[in-house]
Amino acid sequence: MIKLKNIEKVYRTSTIETLALNEINLEVGKGEFLSIMGPSGCGKSTLLNIMGLLDEPSKGEITVDNETIRDFSDKKLAHFRNQKLGFIFQSYHLINDLPVLDNVELPLLYRSASANERTQLATEALQKVGLSNRVKHYPTQLSGGQKQRVAIARAIVGRPEIILADEPTGNLDSAMGNEIMDILINLNKNDGTTIVMVTHDENMAKKTNRLVRLFDGTQVM
Amino acid sequence: MLKNYLKITFAVLKRRKFFTFISLFGISFTLLVLVVITSFIDHLVSAGYPEWNRDKSLYIERMVQRDTAQNGQTNGPVSMYFIENFVLKMTTPQMIGFASYPNTVNAYANQNKIKLMFKYTDANFWNITSFDFLEGKPFNKQNIDNNDFVMVINDDTRDKYFGKGVSAVGKTMELDNITYRIIGVIRGCPVTRIYVASDVYLPYNTSKRDHTKKGLNGNYMAFLLANGPEDFPKIKAEYASIMRKVPITSDDKWFKPNKVESTADTYVGSFMSQFTDSDGDTKKAYLYMVLVGFALLFMSLPAINLVNVNISRIMERASEIGIRKAFGASSKVLTYQFITENIILTLIGGIIALILSVGVIYFINTSGMINYADLTINWKVFVVAILVSLVFGLLSGVYPAWRMSRLQVVNALKGGE
Numbered sequence: 001m002i003k004l005k006n007i008e009k010v011y012r013t014s015t016i017e018t019l020a021l022n023e024i025n026l027e028v029g030k031g032e033f034l035s036i037m038g039p040s041g042c043g044k045s046t047l048l049n050i051m052g053l054l055d056e057p058s059k060g061e062i063t064v065d066n067e068t069i070r071d072f073s074d075k076k077l078a079h080f081r082n083q084k085l086g087f088i089f090q091s092y093h094l095i096n097d098l099p100v101l102d103n104v105e106l107p108l109l110y111r112s113a114s115a116n117e118r119t120q121l122a123t124e125a126l127q128k129v130g131l132s133n134r135v136k137h138y139p140t141q142l143s144g145g146q147k148q149r150v151a152i153a154r155a156i157v158g159r160p161e162i163i164l165a166d167e168p169t170g171n172l173d174s175a176m177g178n179e180i181m182d183i184l185i186n187l188n189k190n191d192g193t194t195i196v197m198v199t200h201d202e203n204m205a206k207k208t209n210r211l212v213r214l215f216d217g218t219q220v221m
Numbered sequence: 222m223l224k225n226y227l228k229i230t231f232a233v234l235k236r237r238k239f240f241t242f243i244s245l246f247g248i249s250f251t252l253l254v255l256v257v258i259t260s261f262i263d264h265l266v267s268a269g270y271p272e273w274n275r276d277k278s279l280y281i282e283r284m285v286q287r288d289t290a291q292n293g294q295t296n297g298p299v300s301m302y303f304i305e306n307f308v309l310k311m312t313t314p315q316m317i318g319f320a321s322y323p324n325t326v327n328a329y330a331n332q333n334k335i336k337l338m339f340k341y342t343d344a345n346f347w348n349i350t351s352f353d354f355l356e357g358k359p360f361n362k363q364n365i366d367n368n369d370f371v372m373v374i375n376d377d378t379r380d381k382y383f384g385k386g387v388s389a390v391g392k393t394m395e396l397d398n399i400t401y402r403i404i405g406v407i408r409g410c411p412v413t414r415i416y417v418a419s420d421v422y423l424p425y426n427t428s429k430r431d432h433t434k435k436g437l438n439g440n441y442m443a444f445l446l447a448n449g450p451e452d453f454p455k456i457k458a459e460y461a462s463i464m465r466k467v468p469i470t471s472d473d474k475w476f477k478p479n480k481v482e483s484t485a486d487t488y489v490g491s492f493m494s495q496f497t498d499s500d501g502d503t504k505k506a507y508l509y510m511v512l513v514g515f516a517l518l519f520m521s522l523p524a525i526n527l528v529n530v531n532i533s534r535i536m537e538r539a540s541e542i543g544i545r546k547a548f549g550a551s552s553k554v555l556t557y558q559f560i561t562e563n564i565i566l567t568l569i570g571g572i573i574a575l576i577l578s579v580g581v582i583y584f585i586n587t588s589g590m591i592n593y594a595d596l597t598i599n600w601k602v603f604v605v606a607i608l609v610s611l612v613f614g615l616l617s618g619v620y621p622a623w624r625m626s627r628l629q630v631v632n633a634l635k636g637g638e
Contacts, residue, residue, distance in 0.1 A: 054547055054630040075551045082549020093544045093634060097232035102225065109225055110549035154548070 001162060001194050002028040002051055007060035009046050009217075020046045021057070022217045030161075033188040033195045035205040038214035044198040045166050047214065051196060052085055052164040053077060065161065082110050086155030090167035092147040094139040100126070100150050101135040107158040125153035129183055145176035152183055156193070163187065165197040169204055181207055226561040233538075233562065240530050241566075247526040248570025249577060252606050255516060256578040257585075259602040262512065264413060266489050269595065271352040271410050272417055277449050278349065279456055279485040280416065281308060282442035286469070286478035293476055298322055299483065300439025301425065301432040307463050313456045314445040318345030321428070321440045323419045326396050330382045337378060338412075339396065340419035341428050341441075347373075349444045350417050357390035357405035364404075365424045372401040373422040375409035377592060396421065397429075411593040416442060416488075435470065437481060445485055453487070460485040520609050528617040531563070532624070542625050543633030556622035563618035564611060571607045578603070 009021040020043045028034050028051075036044045049055040050062065053069060062069045065084060072080065086107070087093075094103050104122040113121070126132045129149040139147055148168060155163050165184065169177030181204055187193045197208065205211050213221035234241045268275040284303065286295045299308075304319050311317060320342040328335045347359035352373075360371045372394065374382075379389045389403045401423065412418045426432075430440075445456055461484070469478050484490075493508055542555055550558075578598055586594045625633065 049631045052547070054634070056629070075553065078546065078549050078551035078554075081547065087547050089634070093540065093547075095229075095541050095544060097229060097236060097541075102228065105225075106545065107548040110545075110551075110554060115224070158549075 001030045001032070001065060002026075002196070003061075003063040004047075004051065005061040005063075007047075007050060007057045007062070009043070009050065009055070010058040020217050021050070024060070024217075024219055026212065026219065028162075028194060028196055030194055031188070031192045032210060033185070033208040034197070034210045034212060035208040036196065036198045036212045036214060037200070037202070037205050038220075040200075042214040043217040044214055046217075048164050048166050048196060048198050052087060053081055054087075078110070082107055082158065084161055086158065086160040086163040088148070088151050088155050088163065088165040088168045090170040092139070092144075092151045092171075094147055094150055094154075096139050098138075099135065100131065100137050100139070100142070103139065103150055104153045104157050106154055107160075111158065121157050122153070125157040126150075128156065129153045143176075144172050145179065148172060148176075148180050149183070152180065156187060156191075159191075160193070162194045162196070165195060167198055167200065169199065169201060177201070177204065223561070226558050227565070229558070230562040230565045234566065237537075240533075244526065244530050244566055245570050245573060247522065248567055248610055249573035251519060251522060252571060252574030252603075252610065253577045253581065255519060255606050256574065256598060256603050257581050259512075259516075259599045260578075260582055260596045261585075263599045263602075264411070264594070264596045266492065269414070271350045271407075272414055272488075273351045274349055274446055275488050277447045277452075278488065279314075279445040279447065279453060279460075280442060280488060280491040281445065281460070281483060281485050282416070282491050283483060284437050285482040286437060286471075286476075287480040287482070288476055288478045289480060290477070291475075295438055295476070295478070297438045298440050298442055300434070300436050301430075301441050302435050303437045303439070303467075304441055304443050305432070307467060308443045308445075308460075311445070311456070311459055311463065313447075313452065313459045315448050315452075316345055316349060316446040317443060318347075318349040318446070319343050319425070319441055319443045320346050320417070321425065322442065324440075326421075328382065328394060328396055335378070335381050337396070337420040338418070339421040339423060341423050341425040343425055346417075346422075346444070349446045352407040352410070355406045355408055356388060357403070359405050359422075360424050365426055368426060369424065370399060370401045370427055371404045371424065372396075373405040373407060374403055375407050375420055377409050378420040379406050394421075396423075399427065401427070409593045411591050411595060413591060413594070416444075437467065437469075457485050516606075517609070520606065528620060531559070531617050531621040539625070539628065539633045539636050542628070543630050543635075546630040546633060552622070552625075555625060556619060559618035559622040559625075560615055561618075563614035567607075567610045567614035571610065574606075575603065 004024050004026045007021055007024040011018045011020055024047060036047060038044050046055065050057050101119065101122050104125055105118045108118040108121060123132065123135065126135060129152050131146060131149050131153065134142065134146060139150065142150065169180050172180060184195055184197070185207060188195050199205050211221065212219060282298055284297065284299045288294065309317055320340055323338040323340045326337055326339050328337050344360060344362045344365055355376055359373055360369065364371050374389065382394065383389050383392065389406050391403065393400050393402050410418050447453060447456055464481065464483055467481055469481055471477055489508060545555060582596045582598060585591065585596055
């Protein structure tokens with residue numbers, strides 16, 4: 001499903017060069033639930049962002065769903081992300097100016113879906129995460145757990161094959177974290193969605209199919 | 222999609238009240254000033270009551286006599302002598318009329334002093350202009366030939382002198398120790414129609430001034446009515462040939478002019494003759510160029526302000542743009558979103574400006590600042606101003622969106638670092 005070959009990421013400033021990822025070779029199979037762990041600053045999020053085409057590697061090759069991402073135009077890249085990928089972020093990244101339903105509809109907005117279709121799919125996604133009674137609320141009126149559920153609903157509304165989650169339980173207490181984790185496990189098991197999750201939490205990582213550990217930008221396990 | 226754009230636009234406008242206020246204030250205030258100024262200019266230069274013939278009239282209102290040896294010059298209106306002996310001899314105009322520049326005189330009604338503007342005119346003046354006669358009629362050639370001491374007054378003067386709405390025709394009025402009989406009352410016109418506005422109009426031959434004086438400069442202007450603007454070159458050419466033959470004389474010991482200049486100009490051209498020596502058409506083009514230049518310069522203020530406000534909004538909205546990009550928005554789609562937001566902002570500014578302009582123009586017309594003011598909104602200018610603002614709105618949306626589109630999604634999500 002996702003294939004990373006010799007991925008390297010270097011951050012350069014005028015005075016310093018930092019190697020964030022070094023020679024990463026990784027393959028994520030279809031329907032797999034993979035977690036990535038490692039200490040802070042080891043490059044976990046950078047790796048996830050590169051997998052999600054949110055960032056470009058300095059070197060190496062990415063293949064997603066048998067398509068090698070190389071010299072994609074802005075439009076093609078946007079289309080690819082829209083069709084294949086869903087994202088969940090630690091800090092939710094909801095648009096505070098829009099109500100819950102509109103936030104969830106966001107990926108559908110960039111597809112040729114009618115307004116009715118969008119509302120229906122978004123309502124279904126919200127039902128799936130148990131938030132159908134909050135459609136008209138604004139993100140600022142929700143708790144952290146509720147916000148993350150909205151973010152999950154937004155990630156799954158377009159039925160992407162891959163979900164990339166960057167510490168989805170990082171800002172939540174353990175009970176809420178477990179609930180979110182259950183939703184993700186269900187998505188993986190019932191819908192066959194491929195999930196790659198970055199986490200600090202060993203207990204959460206244990207619930208996934210496979211664990212990859214990074215240290216100083218290098219894959220150690 | 223558009224509905225979503227609108228939703229986010231109004232949400233952003235509502236959330237950033239101060240930015241919204243600054244942007245809207247910039248747009249609407251500029252448009253307001255532009256619309257009011259242009260409607261005033263339009264009021265000044267366009268044909269309007271009672272000068273509906275302005276577009277097919279040429280004006281002779283200035284004569285420059287130069288003494289090139291001593292580097293001296295006299296510049297002013299033409300004399301009665303010049304009009305009678307040279308201008309009235311012209312054959313190309315359909316009609317020739319003349320009038321003096323207005324002077325002021327005091328009249329007394331029931332011990333109350335009334336300051337009045339008065340003007341001497343010939344009979345043709347009333348045919349070239351289109352004054353509405355509320356009662357009576359204008360003086361004609363017969364009155365002038367008979368040396369009748371008759372006058373036409375405007376309704377404002379009638380109301381002040383005789384009382385509001387009281388009939389004045391047949392009554393007399395004393396001006397400068399001369400008693401005139403009122404034969405007509407006109408609906409007054411704003412003082413901004415400077416060539417024809419007055420409170421009182423008198424036959425030119427009732428003036429105490431000695432019209433036999435042979436000087437070229439005096440206190441008069443001539444109106445040359447053409448069949449249409451297509452006759453202007455012919456009339457101008459005839460006048461130019463007359464000017465070449467005008468004998469230059471002077472009784473002055475010190476000032477010995479050897480060159481005289483005067484042109485028959487369009488209204489705008491004659492108006493602009495104060496600023497430039499070129500002929501009327503060039504002056505007109507020059508005037509328009511200056512006005513358009515000013516307007517564009519003026520319009521660039523809210524545009525720069527909008528660009529500035531939008532750029533400062535970038536960082537704040539970087540995360541939103543990052544989110545949208547992550548979920549499939551291309552740079553083009555985001556550019557459209559920004560542009561839509563700016564267009565909506567500009568249109569709201571335009572609507573506010575329109576409402577304010579109507580209010581300000583109504584205030585100017587009714588406040589009495591300009592008597593008989595009849596300013597109207599120049600829709601052409603308003604539409605052009607809105608279009609130009611929209612273009613600026615577009616530009617101010619494209620640039621920030623372009624900057625944003627260059628950001629990596631991951632950087633945008635972090636707040637545009």
